[in-house]
Amino acid sequence: MDIDWTSEDHAFRARVRAFLKAELPSNWDEISRHGPGSREQTEFSLEFCPKLAEAGLLVPHWPLEWGGGDRPAWEHFILGEEMWAAGEPRGGQYMNVNWIGPTLMRFGSEEQKALFVPQMAAGRAIWCQGFSEPDAGSDLARLRTRAVRDGDHYVINGSKIWTSYAGMAKHCFLLARAGTGDDKAGIAIFLTDMSTKGIEVRSIPSLIGHGDIHEVFFTDVRVPVSMRLGDEGEAWSIINYSLANERVGIPRYEFASRVLDQMVDELRRRGMAEDPVMQVRAGSAAAACEAARLLVYRTVDKRARGEAIGAEASLARVAVAEADHIVTDFGMEFLPDAFCGTDHTAFVAHHERAIVTGIAAGATEIHLGLIARRWLGLPKGD
Ligand SMILES: Cc1cc2nc3c(=O)[nH]c(=O)nc-3n(C[C@H](O)[C@H](O)[C@H](O)COP(=O)(O)OP(=O)(O)OC[C@H]3O[C@@H](n4cnc5c(N)ncnc54)[C@H](O)[C@@H]3O)c2cc1C
Incomplete structure (x- = not known):
């Protein structure tokens, strides 16, 4: 796998960042503090996603006939990284983009596709x-x-x-x-x-x-x-297809690594840059974020080549949950005061999101069991 971004990928990321800068309102922190499922953020997503769609940035990786741009799977991931790190202005609509839309396009009847997919591609559909x-x-x-x-x-x-x-x-x-x-x-x-x-x-x-x-x-x-x-009788294979997309759907490592950088900057400001224990812990946290990123990229690479994704999705999922927890533990240990009080800082936002990593979209223990059986070839326990 070649993990260098192309100049086209860099340009795409710059375009997404410029879009976010132009479209997120000055009170975005206030709107997003209650999470992607809140009324405020859902209502915002119904204004934001149609603009994203118009700019060709909502479903670039979908086929042209369904409102996409036939763009590589990597663009979908660059978008996901930037959106999640910005507080997920797509609200719950990220699920349509990541797995509900692709599942309907693949398994839906003509009637179902015509009824639901265009609404999703237009950024006007909230599903659960x-x-x-x-x-x-x-x-x-x-x-x-x-x-x-x-x-x-x-x-x-x-x-x-x-x-x-x-x-x-x-x-x-x-x-x-x-x-x-x-x-x-x-x-x-x-x-x-x-x-x-x-x-x-x-x-x-x-x-x-x-x-x-x-x-x-x-x-x-x-x-x-x-x-x-x-x-x-067909539901279970459809669900497996959906879950393989969902498991690596949220690029949590991106927000985690940006928050880690901010934590390290804050520690520098406080004169703690030379603390060797802190340095080792910061290095471990950075390595965990990068390991998670690369394991997720491996699944994207397979998807981009049209290959089936197997236990790699579970490996990536466990690494992403680990990275999220290591970063939040690092912050709690070296900057405990930053998690107190009522300010909704990026540290607090990250901590809140990290609480559920490893439960939602399949508990970590379940993924470890899948890795044991499907990756290591161990027999199923009782
Ligand atoms: C924030 C959040 C959002 C969610 N959103 C949705 C949603 O939109 N739609 C939806 O349908 N669900 C949603 N869920 C539910 C989520 O999918 C479940 O919580 C998850 O699948 C775990 O199921 P459970 O809570 O019943 O725990 P259980 O399955 O009861 O597990 C409890 C504990 O036992 C462990 N355990 C269970 N079985 C095994 C085993 N075989 N081997 C080893 N350990 C095991 C688990 O790892 C866990 O630690 C959400 C959950 C959260 C936290």
């Missing part, structure tokens, strides 16, 4: 992901929300939990059990309109942001059969 349930998180195959066929509809009953962005989402990428068995084969995907009668959304208060996570209850919710994505 209805996977986890109170008794089905890591072990997703245990999900119990049920979809029963009734003529040309399914009737859905059950509940989801930890659903990001559900408070303002117009649609849900919803998993429910349509078949009779209790296994993966019985699961189906429903592209569900969140305004359908019988859906109730309750916000869960959390440390990581206002309005970010929710419980969603489904009582006799009628979803047309035409809104089932793929066949009933």
Whole structure:
């Protein structure tokens, strides 16, 4: 893998930075302090993403026929790095760009694609992901929300939990059990309109942001059969495709390494630059960020070549979570006062985001298990 950026890549990054500088308002820190799922940030994303789309910067890597620019997968990653490091002005719409849109383009019916993909490419679609349930998180195959066929509809009953962005989402990428068995084969995907009668959304208060996570209850919710994505038995392979994209979707190492640089600058200002213990710890944190970056780049490289991504996604995911935690631990140890008080500094923002790294999009322990089996070839434990 050649890891040098081309002059074209540098120019693209400069264009994205110039766009952010021009479009983020002076009160952006205030808007973004409550996280990507807050009402403020979601509303902002509905102004910001259409402008991004108009500039050809929302979905450059998508095919031309679906509003993209047929650009290399690398541009998608450069964009993701800059957006995440800037506080994610796309709000929850990053999910459409990273995996919901590509999944629909690949597996959706003509009707589904025409209905949903152009809205996403235009930057006007808020979706949520209805996977986890109170008794089905890591072990997703245990999900119990049920979809029963009734003529040309399914009737859905059950509940989801930890659903990001559900408070303002117009649609849900919803998993429910349509078949009779209790296994993966019985699961189906429903592209569900969140305004359908019988859906109730309750916000869960959390440390990581206002309005970010929710419980969603489904009582006799009628979803047309035409809104089932793929066949009933096909859902698990579609989900695996989606998750491979989602796992390396957020380039957390970029914000982590920028925050680490700011921490080191602050320590220099405080006259601590020559502390050897601090230097060793700062060096370890920088190395962790770069290791995470390179492991993610390896998956992008495979994607750019059209190759399937396997356990590399888990390796990258674990390294990204490690880097996030090492940087926040470094800050807590050497700059503890910077995390106190009410100022929402970049250090605090990073700490809040790092809290959930290693839980959302699959717990670290699950990825370590996948690495053991799929990368190291170890047998499955009991
Ligand atoms: C901020 C945030 C946003 C989220 N957003 C969404 C969303 O939008 N949509 C959605 O569907 N879900 C979402 N989730 C849920 C997330 O996917 C789950 O929290 C995650 O899959 C873990 O599931 P769980 O919480 O049920 O924990 P559990 O699966 O109960 O795990 C608890 C602990 O046990 C460990 N464990 C479990 N099984 C094993 C095993 N086989 N081997 C070793 N250790 C194991 C886990 O690693 C973990 O430490 C979100 C979570 C967070 C924190």
